Structures are given as structure tokens and as C-alpha cells.
Amino acid sequence: EIVLTQSPGTLSLSPGERATLSCRASQSVNNNYLAWYQQKPGQAPRLLIFDASTRATGVPDRFSGSGSGTDFTLTISRLEPEDFAVYYCQQYGTSRTFGQGTKVEIK
Amino acid sequence: EVQLVESGGGLIQPGGSLRLSCAVSGFFVSDSYMSWVRQAPGKGLEWVAILYRGGRTFSADSVEGRFTVSRDISKNTVHLQMDRLRADDTAVYYCARTEGGPFDLWGQGTLVTVSS
Numbered sequence: 001e002i003v004l005t006q007s008p009g010t011l012s013l014s015p016g017e018r019a020t021l022s023c024r025a026s027q028s029v030n031n032n033y034l035a036w037y038q039q040k041p042g043q044a045p046r047l048l049i050f051d052a053s054t055r056a057t058g059v060p061d062r063f064s065g066s067g068s069g070t071d072f073t074l075t076i077s078r079l080e081p082e083d084f085a086v087y088y089c090q091q092y093g094t095s096r097t098f099g100q101g102t103k104v105e106i107k
Numbered sequence: 108e109v110q111l112v113e114s115g116g117g118l119i120q121p122g123g124s125l126r127l128s129c130a131v132s133g134f135f136v137s138d139s140y141m142s143w144v145r146q147a148p149g150k151g152l153e154w155v156a157i158l159y160r161g162g163r164t165f166s167a168d169s170v171e172g173r174f175t176v177s178r179d180i181s182k183n184t185v186h187l188q189m190d191r192l193r194a195d196d197t198a199v200y201y202c203a204r205t206e207g208g209p210f211d212l213w214g215q216g217t218l219v220t221v222s223s
Contacts, residue, residue, distance in 0.1 A: 035209035044213035
């Protein structure tokens, strides 16, 4: 099983700042089949990025994904108030596994 | 409207069984890959099982042999049969569509509580 480790666990930032979230895999993710999701309290997750760097439909361009192999990054260029949430990475190259999440909170 | 609506959750004793349903509208379950994902209270997401377009199914090791995913094409519905339930199966269970890749469409979830 591919284990995904996200860091940091919590990121405390102010609106307008840049957020950089990391997702590291225990082994290479086939075809860079990695996705990022946003989840707000009481809501289902929402797909943001797939195939490591492709934005899902309707996702603002302040969200971007990068990386390959075992190291992946989600960047939010300028945080908006609605971006404070928990973010999960997920690989679908070998079965499916999720990271443990990074909480982006208001500083 | 494209939508997934889960139902069937509730309180169940350890060792019991429960069947969750996911009613699909806006597309056909027979044309899609469908999964179940769960989230224990205050915890992260865990993939549970997948039903491929052709009917094959796979489950996570944590539920293998206890949970079974199936579909009713006539009702455009996906089910998760959960047997021999344990306390650590307590979670919100989400139905999600995956076209062989990421989970692009999610239901609102249904809560399963396993407790005596």
C-alpha cells in the first residue's frame, strides 16, 4: 500500500498569503496519478486537482498542483477567506489511498 | 442534475449488518466507476471499496470479507453491504464517482455508528 504523508499538519496563515502544502508518497505514484481535495466542516470533499497538476472544472486558478514521483505540492497563491479548510492528497495509481490531511487555518 | 444521495446509515450494534444505498441521478451507474469512502469522526478520509463499470469489485484490506459493493442498474443505485460491523467502522460513509481516476463527484454522506 502506498502511504501518503502530508505536511505540515496545520498551516496558520492570513488572507492574501501564499500557502504551500506537501504530500510525500512512500513509493512512486504511477503516472503521477495524484489528486488534491478541499473539505470544509460538515461538507463532502471537493476535487481541486487531478493528475498532479490539472485543475478540476470550476476551480479558481489560484490553486495549482505540481510534482512527480514521490513529491507533490499544492499551492494556493493568495488565500481567500473561503480557502480556509482541510486539504487531502490522494493517489489512484495503485489502488487508492489518502493522506492524513493539512488544515489551513486563519492566523 | 448530477447528484449522489446516500441513505441507510444509523446506529447498529457490534457484529450487526447494515446496507447503505447511493441513489444516482444525472448519469448511469452502469457507465461509471463508483466508490465508497469513509471518514471516522474527526479523522481523515479512507477509501473503502470500488465497483468497476464491468462489475468487478475491490475492497480495502480493512473491510475485505465484511463489506460488499454492488449495484442495481434498474434503480440506478449503488449499495454497500456491511456485515460483522465493528466499533472502528463508525464513520460518515460517502458515495463517490470515479472515472477510473480521482473522485470527481461526492454525495453528502450518511453516518454509521457502531455501538452497544
